[in-house]
Amino acid sequence: MWEILSDNWLLLLVGQWPHGPVGGLVATVGLAIVSLLLAFPLGIMLALGRISAHKIFFWPATAVVYVVRGLPLIMFIFWVYFFLPLLIGNSVSGVVTMVAALALYEGAYLAEIIRSGIEALPRGQMEAGRSLGLSHMRTMRKIILPQALYNTIPSMLSQFISTVKETSLGYVISVHELTFAAAQINNMLLTKPFQVFALLALTYFTLNLILTGVVKLVEKHMGSGQAVTAA
């Protein structure tokens, strides 16, 4: 297994770049970051829709969240793969499909995290803002959201780790990320599938273990004393 690593580490790291698109581990992390950055504003909008008193915002937001939570991600990706070109009018690469799908998918999950962060704040915060004469939107923007978003940073970082794992589905639509790179190596070597995929697993394991460590550090730094007891 060590030989496989030393022979192919470049492919696993950056895919076929510079003789092809950026792939491998770099692409995996890059996909995750971009998708989550796009998912973030989406998540906020959906969260606000979910807590809205206006039916016109509540029902679409709720529908989106429930549909996304009820569908397997792979099916969702296929939908985006089919729909996006129709929407844009042009054919769309696997990478763009992946980013769009992940952004929407993660947006729905982030929405629930942000929503529970908002609902965990004492009602007095909104009441204080309104009694100062701030509009509902203003209070949301200046008082509620900053606190809710700060409080849910650990949860959102955990979602980042989930997103990194979800990028592996790019393999199915030929996106050049880490799993795809490993599959390419397997196709070249053909006689050592266990070693190749074990190496792949260990790579994700190491990456996510490090990321989990970072999340724990952030939690410690934030002094999160929020004890959530099991319901």
Place this chain on the structure above:
Amino acid sequence: MIEFKNVSKWYGEYLALDNVNARVEKGEVLVVCGPSGSGKSTLIRTINRLEPIQKGQIIVDGVDVYQCGSIDEMRSHIGFVFQQFNLFPHMTVLENLMMAPVLLKRMSKHDAREHGMALLERVGMGHKADVYPTQLSGGQQQRVAIARALALKPRIMLFDEPTSALDPEMVNEVLMVMKSLAADGMTMVCVTHEMNFAREVADTVWFMDAGRIVETAPPKQFFETPQTDRAKKFLSDLRH
């Protein structure tokens, strides 16, 4: 019946019980009181080994609690009533009472049920036998907890601040049960702040402070003529 011989206990560096030597006789009703942090709860919890001791011996009914073969067997002969009741929420009141006798093979299910119902009647909770603990008030739960502890026919009953978690209007219903137990000759050790109970029912009062039993006296003598300064301060603080 219960004997403390040179008992000391530490929590890490902190000395919780300091060389305690004392006796409780059969049929005696003992009240242990003192300021918070005095070690009174710790003391009572060492009797059935809920808390371990590092030095000394505790002898219950002739058996060294820390050297006995089966602590479970030992505990089934000692009844313990907790400040927080600790009833099992996933069982009905009657099931709470029946579980231990049946599981420990002391009684058949039928006998356990009869015995349980009799105990519930005795504490005034017969009509709530099939109800779940969370549907009861604090005072009702504590009475059930006392009945549960009695189900195994213990020789000693230990009470760890049984009324401290109750709203004032429910304290009396629990004290009444405890009084009737005392009148029947049960050996009882009660950690409590209820001084009227001590006055009416107790045979002896132990006043504890900083891990030691500072004063031992019959209640009348303790309340009217406390000997030590710390006891005097404690009693005067209580009155205000």
Place this chain on the structure above:
Amino acid sequence: MKYTFDFGALLGQGYPALIWGGLMTTLEMTLFAWLLAFVLGSVLAVLRMLNIRALNYVIAVYVAFHRNVPMLVHILLWYFGVGAIMPLFIEDVVNQIGGEFVYSTIAIGLVTAAYVSEDLRSAIRSIPRGQMEASRSLGLSYLQSMRKVILPQAFKISIPPLTNQTLLLFKNTSLAMAIGLIELTGAGREIESATFKTFEIYTVVTVLYLAISLLLMFVGAYLSKRVAYVTKTR
């Protein structure tokens, strides 16, 4: 948008049978993987309560490995990796049932077991110490206390997270299509490439997934309500 909707095209050529077969495969996978996950997860959770250092370490590594590596990679590892190094007599048995089915079910079951054990563990830890103390004070042994007092309460508390895990497990079965198993998503793709009626077939598959997901969510909520009791005393 040039697209003519034609759901009727899905009715021909044995396509309904294909969808039905895919659905059944999905449900079978869900069932077997769930059994594996639940049994193994419970065993791991209870083993951790024994507080044996070495054992805890091994279980912690198991949980970390299965949680940090993507589900798809686990499936690939089992199907391509383990499948290749299996002794022949096991391989024969596996191939009779279908290698894709067996290995993906095992992979999904093992990963979910890791999450189940963590959920059960935190449920057990959330039960107040007084419950164990009360039970031990009555003279029950540690094991008896676990069996009669702690675990029953822990299972009730863990119904919501376990419902969530079941839902995730159900959705994860779709990943098996990556190794060629014709479960529901795989069947959908087959029909898509045969008929080009992408929207129609995707809609059917989506409706099926959503229906079952919602059903699972409702069952979970119902179970949770039925066994619920307020644990805080008044």
